[in-house]
Amino acid sequence: MGSVIDAPKVADANKDADGNLLSDKKLTVVFVLGGPGSGKGTQCANIVEHYGFTHLSAGDLLRAEIKSGSENGTMIENMIKEGKIVPSEVTIKLLQKAMLDGGNDRFLIDGFPRNEENRAAFENVTKIEPEFVLFFECSEEEMERRLLNRNQGRADDNIETIRKRFKVFVESSIPVVEHYDARGKVRKIDAGRPVEEVFEAVKGIFSPFSSN
Numbered sequence: 001m002g003s004v005i006d007a008p009k010v011a012d013a014n015k016d017a018d019g020n021l022l023s024d025k026k027l028t029v030v031f032v033l034g035g036p037g038s039g040k041g042t043q044c045a046n047i048v049e050h051y052g053f054t055h056l057s058a059g060d061l062l063r064a065e066i067k068s069g070s071e072n073g074t075m076i077e078n079m080i081k082e083g084k085i086v087p088s089e090v091t092i093k094l095l096q097k098a099m100l101d102g103g104n105d106r107f108l109i110d111g112f113p114r115n116e117e118n119r120a121a122f123e124n125v126t127k128i129e130p131e132f133v134l135f136f137e138c139s140e141e142e143m144e145r146r147l148l149n150r151n152q153g154r155a156d157d158n159i160e161t162i163r164k165r166f167k168v169f170v171e172s173s174i175p176v177v178e179h180y181d182a183r184g185k186v187r188k189i190d191a192g193r194p195v196e197e198v199f200e201a202v203k204g205i206f207s208p209f210s211s212n
């Protein structure tokens with residue numbers, strides 16, 4: 001019974017004010033994946049500046065949800081502190097809303113999908129397939145160094161949580177990259193280099209988007 005009642009709600013959540021479905025809008029969505037500290041947020045800011053994408057960081061949306069005092073806030077806060085993946089429905093609802101509010105037709109979705117369940121649920125609910133997956137490859141040694149120097153006051157940038165996040169990344173997020181790799185959709189970047197060098201490589205991938 002729950003699924004019968006919930007179905008229209010899901011469909012509504014996917015419509016903008018004019019009743020258009022997200023999936024009807026011919027959106028360009030790029031998933032930006034890579035381990036914690038690989039430079040996803042840093043490079044997304046560069047891409048936004050040069051290629052007119054709107055940047056949606058799933059982690060930022062979840063942290064904003066905690067701050068907003070939502071009923072899910074405490075649950076999200078506890079999961080982030082433990083480096084665990086927040087239930088798909090929570091993250092997807094935030095992403096859908098941000099896309100509908102975004103007023104753009106091209107989005108970088110940073111740090112999502114983090115596991116196969118995230119991926120399948122997003123596809124099922126939004127009917128959106130990513131154009132491609134930008135994957136930042138970086139050693140754990142380098143990522144650990146970056147995270148311990150990030151200085152953004154994040155509750156999860158401590159060595160204990162960082163180790164848990166690395167484990168979750170290998171066990172749950174790498175299979176998502178493998179899923180898209182098997183479909184020829186992964187664009188892999190060596191992210192262990194200085195920011196400018198990484199962006200040079202990113203530019204090579206985004207050049208088709210530079211004209212409009």
Ligand SMILES: Nc1ncnc2c1ncn2[C@@H]1O[C@H](COP(=O)(O)OP(=O)(O)O)[C@@H](O)[C@H]1O
Pocket residue numbers: 034035036037038039040041042043146147149150151191192193194195196198
């Ligand atoms: N290529 C790079 N070389 C050195 N430091 C970097 C590089 N890219 C990002 N950083 C720094 O590393 C930290 C993590 O970067 P961030 O973009 O937040 O990564 P992510 O979003 O993947 O966790 C930040 O302090 C950032 O300034």
Ligand SMILES: O=c1ccn([C@@H]2O[C@H](COP(=O)(O)OP(=O)(O)O)[C@@H](O)[C@H]2O)c(=O)[nH]1
Pocket residue numbers: 034035036037040041057058059060062079080081082083084085086087091110111112113114156165
């Ligand atoms: O789709 C997502 C994105 C993030 N997170 C949680 O938010 C944390 C921080 O994610 P973020 O992408 O901000 O971290 P980063 O990879 O940039 O260090 C993760 O460890 C997870 O606990 C999540 O559950 N689902």
Ligand SMILES: [Mg+2]
Pocket residue numbers: 040041057059111
């Ligand atoms: Mg980030």
